[in-house]
Amino acid sequence: MSNEAVSLHNPDYPVPEELRHNIAITTLDRIYNWSRARSVWPMLFGLACCAIEMIATAAARYDPARFGMEVMRPSPRQADLMIIAGTVTKKMVPQIVRLYNQMSEPRYVIAMGACASGGGPFKEGYSVVDGIDKFIPVDVYIPGCPPTPQALLQGFITLHEKIEGQSITTVPWYRKGEGEAIPVPVLGPDLIDPRQTALIRNVASQPPDTSDAAQEPATD
Amino acid sequence: MSKTSPDTTTNDVAEILQQKFPDSIHPDDREGYSGIVVSPDSLVEVAQSIRDDFRYNLLTSLSYVDYIDEDFFEVVYHAYDTVKGGPALNFKARTPRSQATLPSLTGVWPSANLQEREAWDLMGIHFTGHPNLKRLLTWEGFEGHPLRKDWKEPFYEEDKKPFKSRWPEGRPDRAESRLPYGMNVQYPPGFTPDGWSPEGESALYDSLSTPMTGSGVDVQAIKTDQLVVNMGPQHPSTHGVFRMAVTLDGETITRLEPVVGYLHRNHEKIGERNTYLGNMPYTDRLDYICSMSNNLAYAMTIEKMMGQEVPERAELLRVLVVELTRIVNHFWLIGFLLNDLGAFFTPALYAILERELIVDLFEALTGSRMMCNYMRFGGVAYDLPPYIGGPAVKPGDKARHMDTMKFIKDLVYERLPRAIDQLDNFLTQNEVLVSRCKGVGILPPEAAVACGVTGPVLRASGVPYDIRRSDPYSIYNELDFDVAVRYNCDTYDRYLIRLDEIRQSLRILEQIIPGLEATEGQEYWAGKRGYNVRVPTGEHYGHADNPKGELGFYVVSDGTANPYRYHIRAPSLINITALEEMCRGLKVADSVVILGSLDIVLGELDR
Numbered sequence: 001m002s003n004e005a006v007s008l009h010n011p012d013y014p015v016p017e018e019l020r021h022n023i024a025i026t027t028l029d030r031i032y033n034w035s036r037a038r039s040v041w042p043m044l045f046g047l048a049c050c051a052i053e054m055i056a057t058a059a060a061r062y063d064p065a066r067f068g069m070e071v072m073r074p075s076p077r078q079a080d081l082m083i084i085a086g087t088v089t090k091k092m093v094p095q096i097v098r099l100y101n102q103m104s105e106p107r108y109v110i111a112m113g114a115c116a117s118g119g120g121p122f123k124e125g126y127s128v129v130d131g132i133d134k135f136i137p138v139d140v141y142i143p144g145c146p147p148t149p150q151a152l153l154q155g156f157i158t159l160h161e162k163i164e165g166q167s168i169t170t171v172p173w174y175r176k177g178e179g180e181a182i183p184v185p186v187l188g189p190d191l192i193d194p195r196q197t198a199l200i201r202n203v204a205s206q207p208p209d210t211s212d213a214a215q216e217p218a219t220d
Numbered sequence: 221m222s223k224t225s226p227d228t229t230t231n232d233v234a235e236i237l238q239q240k241f242p243d244s245i246h247p248d249d250r251e252g253y254s255g256i257v258v259s260p261d262s263l264v265e266v267a268q269s270i271r272d273d274f275r276y277n278l279l280t281s282l283s284y285v286d287y288i289d290e291d292f293f294e295v296v297y298h299a300y301d302t303v304k305g306g307p308a309l310n311f312k313a314r315t316p317r318s319q320a321t322l323p324s325l326t327g328v329w330p331s332a333n334l335q336e337r338e339a340w341d342l343m344g345i346h347f348t349g350h351p352n353l354k355r356l357l358t359w360e361g362f363e364g365h366p367l368r369k370d371w372k373e374p375f376y377e378e379d380k381k382p383f384k385s386r387w388p389e390g391r392p393d394r395a396e397s398r399l400p401y402g403m404n405v406q407y408p409p410g411f412t413p414d415g416w417s418p419e420g421e422s423a424l425y426d427s428l429s430t431p432m433t434g435s436g437v438d439v440q441a442i443k444t445d446q447l448v449v450n451m452g453p454q455h456p457s458t459h460g461v462f463r464m465a466v467t468l469d470g471e472t473i474t475r476l477e478p479v480v481g482y483l484h485r486n487h488e489k490i491g492e493r494n495t496y497l498g499n500m501p502y503t504d505r506l507d508y509i510c511s512m513s514n515n516l517a518y519a520m521t522i523e524k525m526m527g528q529e530v531p532e533r534a535e536l537l538r539v540l541v542v543e544l545t546r547i548v549n550h551f552w553l554i555g556f557l558l559n560d561l562g563a564f565f566t567p568a569l570y571a572i573l574e575r576e577l578i579v580d581l582f583e584a585l586t587g588s589r590m591m592c593n594y595m596r597f598g599g600v601a602y603d604l605p606p607y608i609g610g611p612a613v614k615p616g617d618k619a620r621h622m623d624t625m626k627f628i629k630d631l632v633y634e635r636l637p638r639a640i641d642q643l644d645n646f647l648t649q650n651e652v653l654v655s656r657c658k659g660v661g662i663l664p665p666e667a668a669v670a671c672g673v674t675g676p677v678l679r680a681s682g683v684p685y686d687i688r689r690s691d692p693y694s695i696y697n698e699l700d701f702d703v704a705v706r707y708n709c710d711t712y713d714r715y716l717i718r719l720d721e722i723r724q725s726l727r728i729l730e731q732i733i734p735g736l737e738a739t740e741g742q743e744y745w746a747g748k749r750g751y752n753v754r755v756p757t758g759e760h761y762g763h764a765d766n767p768k769g770e771l772g773f774y775v776v777s778d779g780t781a782n783p784y785r786y787h788i789r790a791p792s793l794i795n796i797t798a799l800e801e802m803c804r805g806l807k808v809a810d811s812v813v814i815l816g817s818l819d820i821v822l823g824e825l826d827r
Contacts, residue, residue: 049508092482125486126373130404189363190405
């Protein structure tokens with residue numbers, strides 16, 4: 001994002017000399033994105049280890065108030081940004097999807113750390129979701145285990161750049177009709193994503209030994 | 221290293237028990253094993269005798285092992301004496317794999333409650349007589365019992381690491397591409413999503429809506445409706461993804477059930493695939509505020525099994541980082557206890573200010589702020605760096621560049637005592653804190669011991685039980701410190717004891733600093749520095765007094781490079797056994813404060 005696009009005032013427009021210091025000319029997109037990007041309220045919501053670094057980031061030394069992000073809202077309805085700070089387990093993911101659905105547009109998601117981005121060190125385990133992006137769209141991924149507060153701030157800045165690149169004419173939340181909620185996963189014999197129902201039915205109708213062979217490469 | 225192996229007294233007890241129950245007890249004579257094996261029929265009777273006749277009043281750990289080749293499950297109990305101290309009495313019970321049933325010990329020790337539920341959930345051992353045998357960490361309807369040796373996870377590759385497909389070439393592998401679903405799930409053969417409905421949580425709500433007998437709150441007499449309220453798993457005051465299902469009468473709590481497992485990350489299954497050293501970074505992520513303490517408990521367990529000695533400088537460095545961690549943890553707790561009391565974030569800002577300096581030290585020492593991965597079998601990974609860098613602290617500084625020992629001395633002699641006095645001045649006499657905490661959440665000493673509560677919470681209930689004294693490890697028996705204890709058993713005392721413990725930790729640190737200066741340049745890591753260590757066949761339960769309570773590791777080795785069983789006794793999990801007892805009859809808002817004073821962390825609670 002160039003400086004020119006970020007700066008609000010675009011004096012290329014012919015403003016009469018006597019009004020130069022009283023009138024600023026800009027595009028609606030710029031003023032809209034500028035104000036949105038500087039008041040992104042994160043949801044007060046931590047999952048695991050990364051939440052500790054998120055709290056450390058929210059504390060005095062790193063001071064997210066510099067980015068207009070110090071107001072953490074416990075309610076999803078008042079939050080603009082969901083920071084997935086920690087390992088997403090199968091037992092937790094229905095709640096996360098539900099919280100995401102409850103957030104009002106425009107909403108953003110940061111996957112903080114290795115676990116939220118792809119399962120991290122616990123990916124091989126049986127009860128961990130291998131990346132929250134299997135369920136909800138992610139805007140910014142932050143590597144690290146856990147990411148340092150500096151890395152989280154870098155993620156915030158990246159998110160701001162993304163917000164400033166959006167246009168009011170194309171953003172999904174001003175289109176006609178209602179957006180579709182993400183179907184909430186169900187806890188069955190294992191986690192069931194309702195979007196995969198047909199696939200599960202197809203695989204289950206296969207003879208059992210083929211699906212076993214897919215899961216268990218020969219070991220001995 | 222100290223006496224964690226059974227000494228004569230435990231052996232005497234085992235012998236007397238054998239004479240008393242000649243038909244139902246035999247010693248565990250497998251090589252490397254200890255303790256006695258009790259037949260299931262007389263397990264409850266023997267347990268009662270152990271508790272009442274021999275005063276092993278604290279059942280800390282209930283571990284369970286799947287001996288698939290011998291075709292039985294073994295449940296291993298470790299009981300301690302909180303008055304005399306000393307090592308554990310270790311007794312076991314076995315049950316065939318095909319029909320795994322054992323009598324429940326919840327009637328003898330309520331601390332078995334959640335641990336038996338965990339054993340049922342993960343190993344499928346049925347405990348007859350358990351009042352509430354539901355799944356704990358997974359959910360009702362989950363297929364199988366994952367810690368059984370013949371249960372395979374969706375991304376299963378091999379039983380043991382390092383995986384042949386990736387080592388030594390280092391090929392990348394995307395586990396998702398091996399599965400038809402493209403993610404970490406598997407379904408039993410023949411499962412179809414049509415006409416299927418989830419089991420849901422009716423079992424939980426049914427158990428909560430029946431009035432509890434003898435609860436002391438007579439709902440019928442007041443003629444009001446009961447209401448079941450879920451607090452969490454997404455709730456700002458539950459310290460992570462903890463959930464309490466609470467039955468309310470008006471605003472008064474009549475029943476409370478903790479619902480956990482929202483951060484269950486399979487430490488144990490992954491730990492059994494890992495090499496011994498490979499588990500070290502995973503222990504960081506148990507109680508993620510106190511990674512150093514977890515490292516120490518695990519390192520000591522394996523060192524004991526290997527018979528590995530630790531050089532003096534390593535012990536000093538270990539105590540340095542572990543006591544600094546205790547200070548971090550207690551500062552953190554105090555800040556967030558005030559958060560729970562409604563003083564949102566301002567006290568916490570002050571309380572975690574000093575944490576930043578301590579994590580700066582950890583970062584300079586280990587390369588990571590939180591996940592230190594610092595201990596090794598036989599020492600520590602790095603010596604203190606000569607200089608400590610860090611972000612600027614004063615205007616005009618480019619960066620901090622300070623002699624490490626000077627930095628530590630500044631912390632221990634100046635900043636930390638000042639910070640703790642400041643908190644003490646601001647908070648201890650604060651009217652809100654006093655009125656919300658004094659007399660709230662009483663946990664009597666007998667109930668605390670029965671529920672298996674350990675750590676500062678137990679000591680705030682008037683039981684001076686500290687593993688650093690009762691079963692000393694590292695160099696704690698050479699250090700001069702008092703076991704902090706408070707006698708009012710309420711939330712206020714649980715707050716005060718944290719202040720006491722910080723002061724005692726500072727006392728320990730002051731004794732460590734001269735030793736660190738005297739041993740400069742000495743060896744800090746003895747033993748083999750390879751990727752793999754060989755651990756002789758056998759079992760061992762190692763434990764340490766962590767800031768949250770007794771963290772224990774029960775490790776079974778079969779002589780290979782990977783642990784056969786790797787069980788973690790998590791203080792956070794077992795401490796919440798007492799939560800219902802502490803909250804009953806109080807208001808909802810109090811439960812939040814009580815939970816805050818219990819000091820749980822979900823990474824360890826759910827593992």
